Amino acid sequence: MRRPLIAGNWKMYKGLEEALAFARAFAPKVAHVDARDILICPPFVAIHALAQVFAGTNVLLGGQNVHHEDQGAFTGEVSAPMLKSAGATHVIIGHSERRQLFGETDEGVNRKVHASLRSSLSPVVCVGETLSEREAGLTLEVVGKQIERGLHGLGQEGASSLAVAYEPVWAIGTGRTATPSIAQEVHAFIREVLSKILGPQAASRIRILYGGSVKPDNVDELMAEPDIDGVLVGGASLEPESFERIVKYRG
Ligand code: PGA
Secondary structure, three states, X not given: OOOOEEEEEOOOOOOHHHHHHHXXXXXXXXXXXXXXXXXXXXXXXXXXXXXXXXXXXXXXXEEOOOEOOOOOOOOOOOEHHHHHXXXXXXXXXXXXXXXXXXXXXXHHHHHHHHHHHXXXXXXXXXXXXXXXXXHOOOHHHHHHHHHHHHOOOOOHHHHHHOEEEEOOHHHOOOOOOOOHHHHHHXXXXXXXXXXXXXXXXHHHHOEEEEEOOOOOOOHHHHHOOOOOOEEEEOHHHOOHHHHHHHHOOOO
């Protein structure tokens, strides 16, 4: 019922030439994949050029961040209308690296979610606990608050284009993936929270992605879980072959 979303987050990797080389190699490999959405979130400066290569293909593009105002004197920032005009359809919001390294808060995430929706960009809102929070037994409390605050004021219309990514901070870039059952437990909880704030119907349609050391050799078991509706992939999305294998997970 929920169409899987397989998303790559390139972070601060790949200049324009490398990005274009990836796109030319990758697009034909996944041309026949249907019933799954494929999304790549490159650095801002590559979005427009990649949009030309991916035009008419089944590969979508997204930003990795967005400012909450549409325009203004905000040196160094990029707005939702700008992302949209460059060819993006999605945007990652509140990635843990932005929260940890750039001071993003749930309130800031919320403003960005509303800004994206105003421009018809689909937000992919990231949540997840740190290792010390998990060890202190606070995972569900932390994730629940991130969801409630980050999605404050979201209506039914916003809910229909939203995706949530559960990315335990201890699993990102560490090679330490959450086991499928750990991920499923948190995903099911996230769906309960979504149901509480947006209603059961909307919650049953929202895609909840898992992220954190997703690789070709663990994607199949993760995607087998009932509440894992896709993945958000960092390192393993940088090579066409490994991201192809992840897109073509066996479900
Ligand atoms: P990773 O990153 O796959 O390299 O762990 C995931 C992410 O940060 O979105």
